[in-house]
Amino acid sequence: MTTFSTRIKTDHAQKYLQQLCKHFAHKVTVRYSPKEGRVAFPPGNCLMNANEELLKFYCLARDDRAVPVIQGILDKHLVKFAWREELEYEWVPGLPDELAAELAREDFLPVEAGEEK
Numbered sequence: 776m777t778t779f780s781t782r783i784k785t786d787h788a789q790k791y792l793q794q795l796c797k798h799f800a801h802k803v804t805v806r807y808s809p810k811e812g813r814v815a816f817p818p819g820n821c822l823m824n825a826n827e828e829l830l831k832f833y834c835l836a837r838d839d840r841a842v843p844v845i846q847g848i849l850d851k852h853l854v855k856f857a858w859r860e861e862l863e864y865e866w867v868p869g870l871p872d873e874l875a876a877e878l879a880r881e882d883f884l885p886v887e888a889g890e891e892k
Contacts, residue, residue, distance in 0.1 A: 776819075776835055776836065776837060776838070776875075776879065777835070777836045777838070777839050777841070777842050777868070778833075778834065778835050778836075778868070778869055778870040778874075778875045778878065779834050779836070779842060779846070779866050779867060779868050779869065779870070780831065780832060780833045780834065780866070780867055780869075780870055780874075781831070781832050781864045781865060781866050781867065782829060782830075782831050782864065783829065783830040783831070783832075783853075783862050783863075783864040784828060784829060784862075784863075784864075785828070785829070785830055785857065785860065785862060786827070786828060787857065787860070788825035788826060788827070788828065788829055788830035789809055789810065789825040789826070789827070791825070791830055791853065791856055791857055792807065792809075792810070792811075792812050792823050792824075792825040792830060793807065793809065793812075794856045795812065795814075795823065795849075795852055795853070795856065796812040796814065796823070798852060798856075799814050799816075799852075803815055803816055803817070804884050805884075806884050807823075809825075810824065810825055810826065811823065811824055811825075812825075813883060813884050815883065815884050816844075816845055816848060818836055818837055818838075818840075818841030818844050818845055819834060819835050819836040819837050819841050819845050819878075820834065820835050820878045820879075820883050821833070821834045821835075821845065821849070821878075822834075822874070822877065822878060832849055833870055833874050833878065834846075834849075834878070835870075835875060835878035835879055846866055
């Protein structure tokens with residue numbers, strides 16, 4: 776498994792997190808709140824965090840070939856939703872051990888009340 780992340784400075788971080796999660800929920804399993812999103816893409820998991828000025832993506836790919844796939848999905852959709860501003864960011868390899876462990880957990884996406892696993 777391969778981990779990677781990015782940090783994006785924007786005044787619209789929480790808005791973008793919500794838009795991305797709502798959009799991805801049409802095709803994959805997603806859980807989100809105003810400040811955190813969890814997405815289970817087929818090639819790996821992504822944890823998103825947002826505050827008033829920063830959007831962060833922490834990702835775990837199932838194998839090296841999945842890294843550009845996940846990055847491409849996030850890049851493409853972020854450009855789509857943030858078309859009014861030019862965002863600058865760079866993907867970097869690796870994550871702190873505790874984040875990598877969180878992304879690798881079998882219960883990364885907790886079951887909601889009333890929902891079956």
